[in-house]
Amino acid sequence: xxxxxxxxxxxxxxxxxxxxxxxxxxxxxxxxxxxxxxxxxxxxxxxxxxxxxxxxxxxxxxxxxxxxxxxxxxxxxxxxxxxxxxxxxxxxxxxxxxxxxxxxxxxxxxxxxxxxxxxxxxxxxxxxxxxxxxxxxxxxxxxxxxxxxxxxxxxxxxxxxxxxxxxxxxxxxxxxxxxxxxxxxxxxxxxxxxxxxxxxxxxxxxxxxxxxxxxxxxxxxxxxxxxxxxxxxxxxxxxxxxxxxxxxxxxxxxxxxxxxxxxxxxxxxxxxxxxxxxxxxxxxxxxxxxxxxxxxxxxxxxxxxxxxxxxxxxxxxxxxxxxxxxxxxxxxxxxxxxxxxxxxxxxxxxxxxxxxxxxxxxxxxxxxxxxxxxxxxxxxxxxxxxxxxxxxxxxxxxxxxxxxxxxxxxxxxxxxxxxxxxxxxxxxxxxxxxxxxxxxxxxxxxxxxxxxxxxxxxxxxxxxxxxxxxxxxxxxxxxxxxxxxxxxxxxxxxxxxxxxxxxxxxxxxxxxxxxxxxxxxxxxxxxxxxxxxxxxxxxxxxxxxxxxxxxxxxxxx
Ligand code: ATP
Ligand code: MG
Numbered sequence: 001x002x003x004x005x006x007x008x009x010x011x012x013x014x015x016x017x018x019x020x021x022x023x024x025x026x027x028x029x030x031x032x033x034x035x036x037x038x039x040x041x042x043x044x045x046x047x048x049x050x051x052x053x054x055x056x057x058x059x060x061x062x063x064x065x066x067x068x069x070x071x072x073x074x075x076x077x078x079x080x081x082x083x084x085x086x087x088x089x090x091x092x093x094x095x096x097x098x099x100x101x102x103x104x105x106x107x108x109x110x111x112x113x114x115x116x117x118x119x120x121x122x123x124x125x126x127x128x129x130x131x132x133x134x135x136x137x138x139x140x141x142x143x144x145x146x147x148x149x150x151x152x153x154x155x156x157x158x159x160x161x162x163x164x165x166x167x168x169x170x171x172x173x174x175x176x177x178x179x180x181x182x183x184x185x186x187x188x189x190x191x192x193x194x195x196x197x198x199x200x201x202x203x204x205x206x207x208x209x210x211x212x213x214x215x216x217x218x219x220x221x222x223x224x225x226x227x228x229x230x231x232x233x234x235x236x237x238x239x240x241x242x243x244x245x246x247x248x249x250x251x252x253x254x255x256x257x258x259x260x261x262x263x264x265x266x267x268x269x270x271x272x273x274x275x276x277x278x279x280x281x282x283x284x285x286x287x288x289x290x291x292x293x294x295x296x297x298x299x300x301x302x303x304x305x306x307x308x309x310x311x312x313x314x315x316x317x318x319x320x321x322x323x324x325x326x327x328x329x330x331x332x333x334x335x336x337x338x339x340x341x342x343x344x345x346x347x348x349x350x351x352x353x354x355x356x357x358x359x360x361x362x363x364x365x366x367x368x369x370x371x372x373x374x375x376x377x378x379x380x381x382x383x384x385x386x387x388x389x390x391x392x393x394x395x396x397x398x399x400x401x402x403x404x405x406x407x408x409x410x411x412x413x414x415x416x417x418x419x420x421x422x423x424x425x426x427x428x429x430x431x432x433x434x435x436x437x438x439x440x441x442x443x444x445x446x447x448x449x450x451x452x453x454x455x456x457x458x459x460x461x462x463x464x465x466x467x468x469x470x471x472x473x474x475x476x477x478x479x480x481x482x483x484x485x486x487x488x489x490x491x492x493x494x495x496x497x498x499x500x501x502x503x504x505x506x507x508x509x510x511x512x513x514x515x516x517x518x519x520x521x522x523x524x525x526x527x528x529x530x531x532x533x534x535x536x537x538x539x540x541x542x543x544x545x546x547x548x549x550x551x552x553x554x555x556x557x
C-alpha cells in the first residue's frame with residue numbers, strides 16, 4: 001500500500017490520536033474479527049481497510065485477524081480459508097497475528113466460572129419460549145428468572161454438568177445476572193453459554209457448551225490487548241454489556257469500543273445471510289460469481305485491491321448511516337484499471353465487412369499502442385485485410401440523428417486505420433445483415449483526412465480476419481433491479497438480465513495467451529479481465545469489469 005496517498009483523518013483516527021497523545025496507549029492494536037459463516041463482502045472491506053489502515057499509522061502498531069468462531073453450526077473451513085485469502089488480497093497483512101476465539105474457550109470458560117463464583121451468573125432452566133416471555137419488551141421491563149437465585153455451589157455444579165454433556169440442548173443455559181429491568185434489553189440477564197452437541201470445524205468435539213458471541217467477542221478483544229475495538233453501529237447497544245463483561249471478568253486489558261456506520265451500496269445487498277441465500281438457492285453461480293458484492297466476486301470480475309482501498313478512503317468513516325452509489329466504487333475501479341490495463345480491440349457482436357477495393361491476399365500492417373501512457377510497452381501489430389469485422393452497434397441501416405458511425409452510403413474511421421465507406425449492404429430474405437461491402441480510402445492512414453479535407457466524425461473499433469480469434473466474453477449488469485433491494489423479499493428484485501454471455505466475440509489473437517486476472521481495455525467498450533475459473537490455456541474467457549464511462553447514472557437520469 002506504500003505508494004498510495006496517506007489516508008485522510010476521520011473521527012476514529014482523531015480519537016486514537018488523542019489516546020496516544022494522552023499516553024493512554026503507546027501504540028495501537030486493532031483487529032478484523034469475522035465470524036466464519038460466509039464469504040466476505042465489500043462492507044467487510046471497509047472494516048478491514050479501517051482497522052489495518054490504523055496499524056500503518058503508528059510505529060509498533062499491530063493488526064490482528066481473529067475468527068470469532070463461536071457458532072459451530074454455521075461455520076465451515078471453506079469460509080475460514082476464503083476469508084484469509086480475501087483479507088490478504090486486500091493488502092491487510094496480519095503477520096503472525098492470526099487468532100481464533102475458539103482458542104480462547106478455556107479462558108472464556110474460566111471467566112464464566114469467575115462470574116458464577118461472584119454471584120454474577122446462574123444456570124437457568126427456562127426454555128426458549130419462556131425466556132422470551134420473561135425478557136419483556138422495549139416498553140415493558142423483564143421478569144427475573146425463577147432460577148436466578150440458585151446458590152453459587154448449585155450453579156458451579158450444574159454448569160460443570162452442562163460441560164460434561166449431562167443435559168440436552170436447550171435444557172439449561174448459563175446467564176449473566178445483570179438487570180431484568182434495564183431499558184437496554186441486552187442487559188436483561190443475557191445468555192452467555194448454551195449447550196450444542198455439534199462438532200466445531202477447528203476443535204472438533206472438545207466442547208458441548210459454546211459461549212455466545214456477545215460474551216466471546218469482548219473477552220477475546222481484551223485477551224488480545226486490542227486497544228480500539230472498532231465495530232459497526234448495530235453494536236452500540238451492546239457496548240454497555242461488553243463493558244460489563246470486561247469489568248466483571250479477570251481480563252488483562254480494557255479495549256475501547258468505537259462504532260462507525262456500516263457501508264451500504266445501492267443496487268446490491270451487503271448481508272452474509274442474504275448472500276448465502278443467493279448462493280444456496282442458485283440465483284448466482286457461487287460466492288465468487290462476478291455479480292456478487294463479495295470480495296471473491298469482485299476480484300473475479302477484475303476489481304483491484306487498490307481500487308477498493310481508494311474507494312474506502314474516498315467515502316470516509318462516519319457515524320451516519322448512508323447508502324453509497326455503486327458508481328462511486330466503479331469510478332475508483334476505472335481509475336486504477338485505466339492505469340494498468342493493456343489496450344486491445346475486440347468486437348462483441350461482429351458484422352463482416354468486405355473491403356472491395358483490396359485484393360484477396362493483400363494486407364496492410366498497422367499498429368496501436370499497448371498502453372497510451374506507457375510507450376515503453378511498445379505497440380501491438382494489427383493487420384488490415386480484405387475481410388474485417390466491426391461491432392453491430394456501430395452500424396445502423398437507418399441511422400438516427402446524432403449517430404455518427406456507419407450506415408448505407410456513410411463513412412467512418414477505423415481506429416488506428418483507414419476511413420471506410422459503406423457501398424452496399426447484403427441482407428438475407430428476412431432483412432438480416434449478412435455483410436457490408438465497403439471501400440477504404442488509402443490516403444487516410446495515420447488519422448489523415450480524405451483528399452478533399454472533409455472531416456469524418458465517427459471512429460470505431462474493428463478486428464481483421466487475419467488477427468481475429470474467438471473468445472467468450474461475459475457482460476454483467478447490476479444484480480438487482482431496484483436501488484434498495486434490502487427487504488425480506490429481495491429475491492423478487494433480482495435482475496434476471498444481469499449476465500449476458502457472448503460465446504463468440506472476436507478478440508485480437510495476440511491476447512489469447514492472457515493469464516487469469518490479466519486486465520485489458522477493449523477500446524471503446526470497457527475494461528475486461530480474464531476469468532480465473534472459466535478460462536483454459538490459450539482460451540481466455542473475459543469478464544467485463546466495468547464500462548469505460550458511467551453510462552448507468554446517465555441512463556438513470
Ligand atoms: P453481515 O451483516 O453481512 O452478516 P456481520 O457483521 O455479521 O456481517 P462479521 O463477520 O461479524 O459479519 O463482521 C466482521 C466485521 O465486519 C465486524 O466488525 C462488522 O462490524 C464488520 N462489518 C460487517 N458488515 C459491514 C459493513 N457493511 N460495513 C462495514 N463493516 C462491516
Ligand atoms: Mg456479525
